[in-house]
Amino acid sequence: MTTVQQIVASNGQLHEIHESITAVFTGATHGIGLETLKAFLRYISKPKAILVGRNRQRFAPELEALRQLNQDAEISFLEAELSLISEVDRICETIKQRTPTNSISLLCMSQGYAPLGPRRFNKEGLDEAMTLGVYGRVRLAERLIHLSTLSTNARVVSILGGAKEDKLFLEDMELKENYSVMNFVVILPR
Template sequence: MVSYKEVQDSNALINDATAPRVAVFVGGTSGIGKFTVRALVATGASVRIYLVGRKISEEPMNAFIQELYVINPKAEVIWTEGEVSLLAETKRVCEVIKSKESRVDFLFLTAGYAPFGTRRETAEGLEITQSLEYYSRMLFILHLLPLLEEAEAPKVVSVLAGGMERATVNLDDLDLKKPGNFGGVKAQMQYTIMNTMTLEKLANENPNVTFIHSWPGWVNTGNIRRSADPNSITAWCFWLILEPLIFLFALSDEESGQRHLFQSTSAAFGGRGVPWKGKLGVNSLEKQADGLFLVNYKCDCTPNAKVMPILREKAQGKIWDHSQEVLRPYL
């Protein structure tokens, strides 16, 4: 475990020379994304942040951005409207960023919520939480990889459930469209495995970029309330049982933001970034080198050694081929 003090000490070293100059936060309008934006801005470093979110979030985000400018007048925060559950919109947002920047140092992906309600599809025919937690995230990465390659210590962080993968994945119905296949833990695990398999492939093919799949532990993001009909029995169970548990055991908003900032900037993962004298993280291939790091809320790494070889052999190729088929029209 990396202690909270060690995290804070590392983050205190972030300055104009070590901070990511250009950062893109997708899902930074609430929860972990928002906590991490605040932590990055509070370093006092000169940074430019693209904050991507839905139009409905624009008004409260304007107030948040003004608050950030008070914290750090050197920061530049650019509100970028986009309904990123739609891949066409994701592509449009990426094109906007690519038209303005020659490099991106840091891509932070948190959009999504627990798929515990009934199955709902976007106008593009994708289940909405899968589009947010997987397809849209991978599309952002694929579009912005050329800009990430131009940075000195580029990192991509996808926050979902890295290290929690199981060997059970539905390869015959990756989008869980068949009756009885979608729902709750089953869907969340499917999307987690798809994240990890694709991120690892991208990490292996792009060794100049560090990839992290983060499991944030218990954090009170409010996402549980978005996952079910507010009048349903499921919603009442969430609110009466799960939310009190989250309140008791969750990391504070500040600690969650600080720990994710540490993951996103420290040389503990991949050897590039803010200098780190502690134990180096081990990637998904059990090496202290570049690649994909499965990092938990304690900032510990796991190669998930019993599960990952099985998924590499049986699932990675099929997930990649299917994902390319879905994403190709938007590349």
């Protein structure tokens, strides 16, 4: 297993390897996603970050703080409700339009939450937590993969419920029969 010291050393060399790369961050408005975005801005000399979140106005103070981390960073914020597949599709088209000649080197997805109550269904009839944690993430990767293939060493990172691995219900991946917080966390893509 990789040690923390190895990770820190590797991150410290990123500015020598990559002067400028483009990354898409979804759900990085707080928590581990936001901290990952901050590290990206610190370790890449001239990063281009496309941040997808629910509310630009509410995130404005944090966005300004992010710009102070790296004066050479190009950061854009796109509003979308990623609990809806139609919004995932719309935002993917917007991202494609904004990166016609540039490739995406990193797709980092951290949108979602652990459902602590009963299921909530969105207006498309899909479980909201499952859409954020699974369906929408797969759709984002599927829709943006062609932009990533243009970049050497492109990566897709999905962050949610780390270190909670357990038995999968292969016959019930939608958790229609086995729905619980812990079972939800287990089925999330790693």
